[in-house]
Amino acid sequence: MSVIATPARQSTGxxxxxxxxxxxxxxxxxxxxxxxxxxxxxxxxTSFKTMDEIQNGNMLALPQAPTFEPWLKAWGETCVGLTCAxxxxxxxxxxxxxxxxxxxxxxxxxxxxxxxxxWRFRGHTLVFGLMLFACFIPFQSVLLPMATIxxxxxxxxxxxxxxxxxxxxxxxxxxxxVFVHVVYGLGFTTLFFRNYYExxxxxxxxxxxxxxxxxxxxxxxxxxxxxxxxxVVTVIYQFTNIWNDFLFASAYAGTGDAMPMTVAxxxxxxxxxxxxxxxxxMAAAMIAALPTLLxxxxxxxxxxxxxxxxxxxx
Amino acid sequence: MAFLEINGLRKQFGSxxxxxxxxxxxxxxxxxxxxxxxxxxxxTLLNTIAGLETxxxxxxxxxxxxxxxxxxxxxxxxxxxxxxxxxxxxTVAGNxxxxxxxxxVPAAERQKAIDKVAKVLQIGHLLQRKPSQLSGGQRQRVxxxxxxxxxxxxxxxxxxxxxxxxxxxxxxxxxIKRLHATTGTTIVYVTHDQIEAMTLATKIAxxxxxxxxxxxxxAEIYNNPTNLFVADFMGSxxxxxxxxxxxxxxxxxxxxxxxxxxxxISLPLADAPTGLSAFHDKPIIFGVRxxxxxxxxxxERNASNIATADCHIEVVEPAGSDTFAVTxxxxxxxxxxxxxxxxxxxxxxxxxxxNLTKAVFFDPATENRIL
Numbered sequence: 001m002s003v004i005a006t007p008a009r010q011s012t013g014x015x016x017x018x019x020x021x022x023x024x025x026x027x028x029x030x031x032x033x034x035x036x037x038x039x040x041x042x043x044x045x046t047s048f049k050t051m052d053e054i055q056n057g058n059m060l061a062l063p064q065a066p067t068f069e070p071w072l073k074a075w076g077e078t079c080v081g082l083t084c085a086x087x088x089x090x091x092x093x094x095x096x097x098x099x100x101x102x103x104x105x106x107x108x109x110x111x112x113x114x115x116x117x118x119w120r121f122r123g124h125t126l127v128f129g130l131m132l133f134a135c136f137i138p139f140q141s142v143l144l145p146m147a148t149i150x151x152x153x154x155x156x157x158x159x160x161x162x163x164x165x166x167x168x169x170x171x172x173x174x175x176x177x178v179f180v181h182v183v184y185g186l187g188f189t190t191l192f193f194r195n196y197y198e199x200x201x202x203x204x205x206x207x208x209x210x211x212x213x214x215x216x217x218x219x220x221x222x223x224x225x226x227x228x229x230x231x232v233v234t235v236i237y238q239f240t241n242i243w244n245d246f247l248f249a250s251a252y253a254g255t256g257d258a259m260p261m262t263v264a265x266x267x268x269x270x271x272x273x274x275x276x277x278x279x280x281x282m283a284a285a286m287i288a289a290l291p292t293l294l295x296x297x298x299x300x301x302x303x304x305x306x307x308x309x310x311x312x313x314x
Numbered sequence: 315m316a317f318l319e320i321n322g323l324r325k326q327f328g329s330x331x332x333x334x335x336x337x338x339x340x341x342x343x344x345x346x347x348x349x350x351x352x353x354x355x356x357x358t359l360l361n362t363i364a365g366l367e368t369x370x371x372x373x374x375x376x377x378x379x380x381x382x383x384x385x386x387x388x389x390x391x392x393x394x395x396x397x398x399x400x401x402x403x404x405t406v407a408g409n410x411x412x413x414x415x416x417x418x419v420p421a422a423e424r425q426k427a428i429d430k431v432a433k434v435l436q437i438g439h440l441l442q443r444k445p446s447q448l449s450g451g452q453r454q455r456v457x458x459x460x461x462x463x464x465x466x467x468x469x470x471x472x473x474x475x476x477x478x479x480x481x482x483x484x485x486x487x488x489x490i491k492r493l494h495a496t497t498g499t500t501i502v503y504v505t506h507d508q509i510e511a512m513t514l515a516t517k518i519a520x521x522x523x524x525x526x527x528x529x530x531x532x533a534e535i536y537n538n539p540t541n542l543f544v545a546d547f548m549g550s551x552x553x554x555x556x557x558x559x560x561x562x563x564x565x566x567x568x569x570x571x572x573x574x575x576x577x578x579i580s581l582p583l584a585d586a587p588t589g590l591s592a593f594h595d596k597p598i599i600f601g602v603r604x605x606x607x608x609x610x611x612x613x614e615r616n617a618s619n620i621a622t623a624d625c626h627i628e629v630v631e632p633a634g635s636d637t638f639a640v641t642x643x644x645x646x647x648x649x650x651x652x653x654x655x656x657x658x659x660x661x662x663x664x665x666x667x668x669n670l671t672k673a674v675f676f677d678p679a680t681e682n683r684i685l
Contacts, residue, residue, distance in 0.1 A: 203399035206366050207460075211413035212387030221412075225403035 047071065047282035054278050070279035074287060078280050080259075080267045087284050089257075090264035094243060095291075097174050097260055101181040102238045108182065109189020109234060114223050116190070117197040118205045119215070128194060134187030139247050142184070150176045150252060173258035180252065181242045189234050196230035197223070232302035240292045261288050317342035317500055318363075318468060323372035325358060325524075332358050334524040336372070340502070340517060345494055348504045349511040350521035351547070356504045357472055359521070363502060364393050364470050376467055387416070392461035393470040396477065398453045400445035400460075407441040410460050431463045434493075451482050458493070471503040475510065487513060508548050512536065520544045539674065542599060542681040551604050551651075556644040557678070558600040560593045567591065569600050569673075571643045576626070579643070581668055584619040589684040590675055598684065599676040604638065604651040606669035612653045613667035625650075625666045630658055641666070 042059055047070050049063045057064075076086035115121075116128050157170025169175040200223070208218045224231075249260040259267075265288045269281050316339035325333040333355050340346045348356040361367040363374055365386035374381050381389045392413075400409050410431060411424045419427075432438040435455045445453060454474065461469055474490075475483045491514055494501055505511055511518050512532045520527045520535060520543075528540045539545035545553045562568035567586045571579045583590070590598075606614075613620055628647075629640040637652045650666050658664055675684040 201397060201399065203395040203397050204401060206361075206364075206386075207393070207395055207399035208401070208412070209366065210364060210386045210391065210393050211460075212416040213412070217416065222401055222403075226401075 043282045043286060047279055047286055049279050051275070051277065051279060070277070070283040071287070073277075074268075074280045074284035078268055078277070078284065079271060080264045087261065087264050087268065087287065090259055090261045091287065093174065093253075093258055093264075094261035097177045097181075097258075098239060098242050098291075101178045101185070101242050102235055104178070105182045105185035105189050105238055106231065106234045108186055109191075110193045110224065110227060110231070111219065112186070112190040113193025113195075113197045114219055116194045117200065118202060118218075118223075128190070131187050131190045134184075135191060137187075139184075143247070143251055146180060146248075147251065150180075153179075173253035173256060176252050177248060177258075177260070180248050181238075181245070184248075185238050185241070189238065192230055192234045192237070193227070196227065200226070229302055232299045236295055236299055236302075239295050243292050316340060317344070317377055318346070318502070319373070319375040320359075320363070321373045321375075323359070323362065323374065324370045325355075325362060325367065326370045332524050333362070333369075336524075336526055338519050338526060338529055340500065342377075342500055343498045345501045345503065345514055345516045347511040347515035347518050348502065348521060349506065349508055349518060349547075350527075352506060354521040355524040356506075356521050360393075360470050360472055360502060360504045363468070364391055365389050387413075390467045391470055392464045392466040392468075393472065394457045394461050394474045396473040398445075398457040398474075398477075400453060400456055402445050405442050405444060406437065406448070406456050406459075409445065409456060410463050413460070413464055427463050431459045434462065435459050450478050451486065454478065454486055458490075462493075462497075467500065469499050469501045471501065473505055474503075475505070476507070490514065509550060512548070518548075520547060522547075537672070538683075539601075540683050542601075542676050545601050545674065545676070549603060551638065551649050553601050553603045553674075554607065554643075554646070554648045555676070556600045556602070556646055556648060557597060558644055559595060559597055560590060561595070563594075567594070569598075569670075571600065572645065573626075574642055574645075579623040579625075581621040581623065581670060583670055587675065587685050593675075593677070593684065597678055599678050600644075601674040601676060602668060602670075603672065604649045606672040607648070607650040608667055608669075609650075609652045609656045609658070610665055610667045612656065614669055617669045617671045619670040621668045621670055622665050623668065624663045626663050627658060627660055630660045639664075639666075 045060070045063060046054060048066045048068070049057070050065065050067055050069070053064055074086060075088050077084060078086050080087060080090065112131065116124055153176070154171030157167040157172075160170060161167040204222055204226075205218055208222050213221060244262065245260075246262045246266070250263045250266070253259055254263055265284055268284050318338075318340040320336055320338045323333055323336040324331065336359060338346065348359055350356050358367060362369050365381070365384060369382060372382075376389065376391075400406075401412065404412065407428050410428050414424045414427065428441065429438075432441055435458060437452065437455050437459060440448060440452060440456070445456070448456065457474070471490075475486055478486060487510060493499075494514075503510075503514060512535075515532050517530065518532055518535045519529045522543055528535055528544045530538075535544060535548055539548065539553075542555065546555060556571060558572075559570045560567055561570040561580055562582065566582060567590055568580045568582045571581070573579060610622055625641040625643070627639050627641055631638040631640070632654070635654055637654055637656050637658065639650045639652055639656075639658055641648050641650065652658060676682065677684055
């Protein structure tokens with residue numbers, strides 16, 4: 001964490017102004033860090049407590065007898081709506097939806113960036129401008145039109161199944177969510193890759209052309225292997241966004257077997273019967289947050305590097 | 315029939331004409347250098363030969379085959395780029411073999427070709443390294459290796475030495491010349507450096523604003539420039555181009571050079587070009603290279619037409635191998651090239667010998683040579 005350097009001023013005695021500045025700056029940083037970490041701390045601590053301890057003890061106190069029971073219950077037994085089989089099924093629902101959505105949107109973004117920088121055509125700036133515009137469309141405004149489109153696709157899927165015996169995934173809520181997230185993410189992934197490839201030396205593409213490589217061979221052998229930083233950035237960005245999405249998930253897969261993690265978590269917490277099991281709720285929320293946390297830890301060091309890449313030539 | 319023929323080549327970007335009818339040809343085993351200031355279209359011309367740019371009009375033929383509309387990989391060419399364009403994710407060996415891999419050459423054959431090229435360029439010990447682990451000169455070699463391994467009909471070099479430091483540039487220049495001599499390949503080479511052009515080429519095309527100003531051997535370009543631009547561009551230090559008038563009468567013409575606060579110099583011309591008589595009493599541009607303007611002892615012995623005149627020396631620049639003296643004639647600074655040990659002081663007058671056999675004359679209105 002860097003600190004804003006303040007010009008040192010001469011002081012006439014006692015503690016120098018510089019030291020005071022340091023104390024103020026670090027004091028503020030510590031305060032804000034505390035502010036940020038407090039909820040996480042409460043969540044973690046609570047998730048390892050028994051219900052008795054929660055009801056009778058201090059919220060900030062460490063667990064007297066740490067127990068994994070709430071985690072196991074959240075994973076395998078807690079009630080989501082009316083079914084009581086834990087959140088594990090919904091966790092896998094999210095994985096099944098997020099992984100294809102992230103990979104497809106990232107690869108398509110890379111392909112778009114490649115075409116928009118290295119195979120320029122008439123009106124390429126307009127196309128890029130429109131794709132950029134997609135980044136600014138609010139979720140809410142596409143909600144209903146998208147529902148109509150997904151409905152039509154679903155009906156087409158039924159027709160296909162009647163005709164061929166196979167619906168090709170049309171109408172499947174997981175496929176629907178993948179489709180929505182790919183379409184919505186395309187603007188961002190294209191923006192990331194276009195800006196990265198803009199600074200990518202065009203002579204490499206020309207050299208590969210002279211060497212006889214085709215459009216896709218150049219993409220696969222030259223562009224992609226040299227796109228690691230921006231690839232990681234895009235994957236982290238897309239993974240976090242899609243995993244955390246609640247609006248699309250609840251609108252298009254809010255009920256039924258394909259319900260993603262975020263919606264399930266909401267249903268766990270919003271139960272209206274019996275005692276509110278804070279420890280189980282906290283454990284479920286932690287489980288829901290873990291994958292994004294994991295992605296940051298594993299790939300995070302590329303994140304800053306990737307965002308900076310291309311900013312400076314060389 | 316020439317090996318490389320370019321006929322009436324035009325290239326337009328929208329309404330802007332980048333190449334305005336290029337006609338150039340090159341014999342087999344020749345070394346053609348396209349030289350000119352930046353923005354003259356020389357790199358675009360090279361890219362059209364490579365097939366990386368389309369052409370609007372005209373024809374490009376290599377070894378009797380029209381290649382206008384062929385894909386770059388089908389033209390049997392190899393190209394060395396200014397930035398070397400080595401694939402950063404592949405080893406040196408991978409870089410060299412990439413083209414063969416794309417054409418489906420079997421692995422064993424590829425290895426053989428890599429070894430052969432590595433031996434020629436002495437890069438055998440670098441084969442397993444990545445481009446980022448190489449120095450500038452080594453990258454240059456690998457880039458040439460990637461071109462050499464294809465054994466193409468035509469090599470294209472796009473300012474290959476401009477990223478190297480001065481000393482390495484001279485070394486690599488010699489290396490390229492040696493490579494050309496030993497392999498006998500046909501090369502088209504783009505540069506903005508007129509020394510590279512002079513030293514490497516068998517043919518030079520001097521370009522400006524999308525047009526070939528002059529096309530010929532280095533000696534022709536240097537000694538018989540067709541216009542002011544070529545005269546000024548080729549040669550270092552540049553040719554002295556002095557505003558002058560033609561005096562004298564009938565068969566005995568002379569060049570009259572104005573001087574500050576002194577009477578003009580009149581240099582008698584023994585065998586003036588025939589076109590010059592039309593310019594009697596009219597302004598012309600008198601062109602004389604620094605080495606044709608020297609101290610009388612250092613003047614060329616067997617030149618038939620040498621005239622000597624006293625000149626006021628303003629600046630003396632000892633360069634080690636030569637001494638350059640700057641005087642003022644016709645309102646312009648004029649550089650003379652003297653022997654290194656010439657005893658000459660700034661601020662004094664000294665006789666300088668004009669080798670008029672080597673002098674050239676230009677029409678100031680059209681900028682063309684007067685013949």
